[in-house]
Amino acid sequence: MEIYFVRHGETVWNTEKRFQGLSDSPLTEKGIEQAKLLGKKLKDIDFNKFYSSALKRANDTANYIKGNREQEVEIFEAFNEISMGDMEGIQQEEFKKIFPKQQEDFFSNPLSYDPSPYNGESFLELMERVKKGLEKFIELNKNYERVLVVSHGATLKTLFHYLSGKDISEFSDEKIPKNTSYTIVKYTDGKYEIIDFSNTSHLEEIK
Secondary structure, eight states: OEEEEEEOOOBHHHHTTBOOTTSOOOBOHHHHHHHHHHHHHTTTSOOSEEEEOSSHHHHHHHHHHHTTOSOOEEEOGGGOOOOOGGGTTOBHHHHHHHOHHHHHHHHHOGGGOOOGGGTOOOHHHHHHHHHHHHHHHHHHHTTOSEEEEEEOHHHHHHHHHHHHTOOGGGGGGOOOOOTTOEEEEEEETTEEEEEEEEEOGGGGGGO
């Protein structure tokens, strides 16, 4: 089975450098164009299922990619973005003033990141959620040839680190995939192989 993991299109809060988490911000015009361009690139590929997280920015992106195919986009909550708790909607510069240690750890030392003061989700909690979610996702889709799922930056970073089999100490080196990039993961007999990471070739005309 091939799984196309896509990050949602650019949002207003992306451009304003605000933490989104489980809150939602609409796609920008550029984000919509990104999603449509990916849909155009993938229009001749046969997908058995389309999924998105429960968040509107991901669901909208998935629907633009799906285009006029008759399938519905199904919701898969385990691939929601990392929760930022009470800090959702806060600009990163403001967050840095209030929680300098958490700001530093979020971007540079994710295993030490402690969001408990504002009821957020740690990367270790996210990793556990993603691992359990992946098991469920595979069970649901193991008999299909190809599926697509739209998710989020921190969640996909965490998922790809897990799939790579690298030691957790290397987690901070993992790259966050770009908006509407797609990463193809091949799953065979319990083994995963990342065969194309953060592909953004469809965006060349708007770079």
